[in-house]
Amino acid sequence: MSENSFEHFETRAIRTQVPRSQQREHAVPIYTTSSFVFDDAEQARAMFASEIEGNIYSRYSNPNNDEFIKKLCLLEGTEAGISTASGMAAMFMSIASFVKSGDHVLASRSLFGSTHQILTQLLPRWGITYTYVDWQDLDKWEQHITPQTKMIFVESPSNPGLDLLDLQKLGKLAEAHNLILNVDNCFATPYIQNPIKWGAHIVTHSATKFIDGQGRVLGGAILGSEDLIKEVQFLARHTGPAMSPFHGWILSKSLETLAVRMDRHCANALALAERLSEEPEVAWVKYPHLPSHPHYELAKKQMKLGGGLLTFELKGSQARAVRFLDALQMISLTANLGDTRSIITHPASTTHSKLTPEERLKVSITDGLLRLSAGLEHIEDIWSDVSQAIQSSK
Ligand SMILES: *Cc1c(COP(=O)(O)O)cnc(C)c1O
DSSP states (O other), X not given: OOOOXXXXXXXXXXXXXXXXXXXXXSSOOOOOOSBOOOSSXXXXXXXXXXXXXXXOBTTTOOHHHHHHHHHHHHHHTOSEXXXXXXXXXXXXXXXXXXXXXXXXXXXXXXXOHHHHHIIIIIGGGGTXXXXXXXXXXXXXGGGXXXXXXXXXXXXXXXXXXXXXXOHHHHHXXXXXXXXXXXXXXXXXXXXXXXXXXXXXXXXXXXXXXXXXXXXXXXXXXXXXXXXXXHHHHHXXXXXXXXXXXXXXXXXXXXXXXXXXXXHHHHHHXXXXXXXXXXXXXXXXXXXXXXXXSTTHHHHHHHOSSOOSEEEEEETTHHHHHHHHHHHOSSSEEOSOOSSSSOEEEOGGGTTTTTSOHHHHHHTTOOTTOEEEEOOSSOHHHHHHHHHHHHHHTO
């Protein structure tokens, strides 16, 4: 990787790259190769013995994936990292690498659906238990820590509730009890929030969302200190959740534009949140950098911008929400977020339909809640679609 000492996020995201080959290319090529050739038998021996660094086999490392991860490490402020085929591979590996039978994980209740399945259905098969804590009870988290607790796993802002957790408080709690604090930073991206700065030990990403930003590929990342990532590398090397070099190439290119894209995602989301707040047909709006958000002060402290997502509810609850969705003409109804295209979902009837209404309320999902991922279209075009659908769904 070309060594760079650039100080700023944007430059790091653009100028961290695989050294130029003899072809003198400006853009980095895609290394679609399963393995790498050794100069001689001694080099092969030394690389397998980890005496010298170098690529051996693309399940262990690949130049495109390494470039992607090197950049993300610089952007999140960590020493090391590993890329994975999807965000869920990252979530699973980032927990499974640090727990064994008998251990316990403390987690916030508001988690991405598949992370919830890992904690509640899969890890218990191997004797690993969990306790959920509500964001409202942060001061009570400590009483759920047992001698078997190894990790605290959280998302902030949460999906789709957009609740925030005080990462600095959690960092101190983890420190006091010698636990690993693992933060899924997918919603904020490293441009908006750096959990490491507040005391997190592991930062995980679904790169599928804002990092790709164009709805093309799946990818994930686990970032942390060299010591911790070594543990993850062991599991990854022998179980094979490796990212495709093609996806590594795409995602590394995507990081080049993350800062400018996030600025626009956030500006559009804030504008939508402000306009919706003034609409008489809207029951409520939630956006981290809107003063009405329950954790506005915390959002201002730990998030540079408010993020690309907002939630709101129209008067008339679920039936109205459904009529509104069907009236939209441009905004996509699809199960993704963080795309150039604005996307809307109704969690109560889709991603969170298996929860009871009471369970949904615990994670701030009302029956009429709509989650909007603000895209990069012109704000007036997004707004005119939203406002015509509000009117025709009355
Ligand atoms: C999408 C998402 C994931 C899972 O990522 P995939 O790339 O879809 O596997 C994990 N956490 C959060 C917060 C997400 O939004």
